[in-house]
Amino acid sequence: MRIADLTWLSKHVFFPLSDIKGRSHRRQYLREMSASQWWDAEKFQTWQIEQLRGAMSYAFAHVPYYTARYGAAGFKGTLQSWEDFRRLPFLRKEDIRRSGDGLISREFRRQDLVEARTGGSTGTALTLYFDRRCQELRNAAAMRSNQWAGWDVGMRVAAIWGNPPVADTLKKKLRNALLDRTIYLDTMDINQRSVHDFVMKWRRTKPKMIFGHSHSIYILAKYLEELGVRDLRPEGIISTSMMLLAPERRFIEQAFGCAVTDRYGCEEVGLIASECERHNGLHLNLDHVVVEFLREDGSPAKPGEDANIVVTDLINRGMPLIRYCLGDRGVPSDRICACGRGHPLMERVTGRQADFLKRPDGSLVAGVSLVERTLTAIPGIEQMQLVQNKLHRITVKLVKGGEFGDKSESALKRELRSVFGEAVVIEIQAVPALDQTGAGKYRFSICNV
Ligand SMILES: [Zn+2]
Incomplete structure (x- = not known):
């Protein structure tokens, strides 16, 4: 055909x-x-604040995290203005990680939602849920x-x-x-x-x-x-x-x-x-x-x-x-x-970067493409960063979570060796926190070769 x-x-x-x-x-x-x-910009803005009102009222009524946190911030369930909105507290990656099921709506069962694990380009692992x-x-x-x-x-x-x-x-x-x-x-x-x-x-x-x-x-x-x-x-x-x-x-x-x-x-x-x-x-x-x-x-x-x-x-x-x-x-x-x-x-x-790492034969590996097989696949890795200062050595800076054990370490080394080859030394370095860039962002991989 x-x-x-x-x-x-x-x-x-x-x-x-x-x-x-x-x-x-x-x-x-x-x-x-x-x-x-x-639609023109004005129609869009009117429509968007309506959508936002709906989303906020829903979250306040059905999501335990917002009921508690926004309640404490004086929110009554109906958004009055953009100024009101800008007074509400931020949600950070750590909040999502700590919240457990608290960010999931009471109207949904977790198993009915689509689950996604992400490392993003930031090196912080998160589990997210989406409705259909x-x-x-x-x-x-x-x-x-x-x-x-x-x-x-x-x-x-x-x-x-x-x-x-x-x-x-x-x-x-x-x-x-x-x-x-x-x-x-x-x-x-x-x-x-x-x-x-x-x-x-x-x-x-x-x-x-x-x-x-x-x-x-x-x-x-x-x-x-x-x-x-x-x-x-x-x-x-x-x-x-x-x-x-x-x-x-x-x-x-x-x-x-x-x-x-x-x-x-x-x-x-x-x-x-x-x-x-x-x-x-x-x-x-x-x-x-x-x-x-x-x-x-x-x-x-x-x-x-x-x-x-x-x-x-x-x-x-x-x-x-x-x-x-x-x-x-x-x-x-x-x-x-x-x-x-x-x-x-x-x-x-302006602030999104993921460096490419190098194999000994000169071929390149996109840092972001390693996220799915390491950070989001192996239990107990809270954050990680790959640093390559020499062609034959990759240092993995790692913030360990409670689930991290010997098996996690060997799985991580195995994954990285399968990508970079046996000739490359994989060094794992436990750190309390990752360094940030000037822009306040974590980089998943840094290649200095
Ligand atoms: Zn255009």
Whole structure:
């Protein structure tokens, strides 16, 4: 079957069928969000404070943590104004870790919620829970921002990130052929051979869109230059999960002959902001998140000022996060985008970094792609940081939790050796706390080689 036919079938038959089978409202949400993106800023603000009122009243009534904490702060259950909101206490990562089930709504059973463990780019492990409606809304938000980059349902795509799913059964192979339609380059293993294999797959399937971690796409572009490959020509590139540095962006756009759409989000609240087709700052995803840019003293930052990013989730009732300090920094904006969308802009994200570590053979490993197999997979690791000062030695700075034992240590060493090889010495160093960067952020991996 021709690729074009399959794209049509995937969009108009397999994708709707999969939603119907899974009883998903994702397509309905996408339709609603495709319409609301053209609301003007005023309509959006009125709508958003309504959503926020709803989320706050719900959390106060049904989530033990907020009932107690906001009660103590004098909150009566109905939000009167933005000023009221800004007086409420922050939620920090430590609060989430300490709260146990206290942040889960009494209306949900934990086992009915979707569980996610995250290390983020900050090196602090968290367990999060999402309700189903929230998951579907987040899916729709990601799809809407994909469309800003030129993506459409059913399109063939290439994904550049760590630990890609392995299609080892017939069912998974079929799913990938008909629905996901994705080829992968594993950022855990970027070298000449894996890039060569990826190029071969690309030439067979001709993806039209690249999704990936920004720096990983850059590394791929570097390899393509080295190999003299110039025929990978997608229609769009979506860069996520890391800061997209300006020189890297220019290099990527030259290598693939198309624009990069930068996007900012996190596991905790999903999509926070995304560029549109104008690439003129990032539109805040106000449909789902309240985004505050705050100075150290908690006062709101001015447009153009580098500030702490604090987010409030408007859609997750299972485990609401309100005034949550992400640990990222960014710059708010008062510019208006010529595209006509009512979502305000932010200029850029300034504090998000995950260094690449090196293997003895010179190949690179994305720090963020190690999070899932170490920090969030091995019990008893509260925080960790990988520091590489010499090619053959990686120091793991570790803040141990109560569950940490000999087994955790050997599992950690085993995972890292399987990635970096036996020749690399893995040194584990227990520390009371991790060092922070000047921006007040933890870095998961630091490469000084
Ligand atoms: Zn725009």
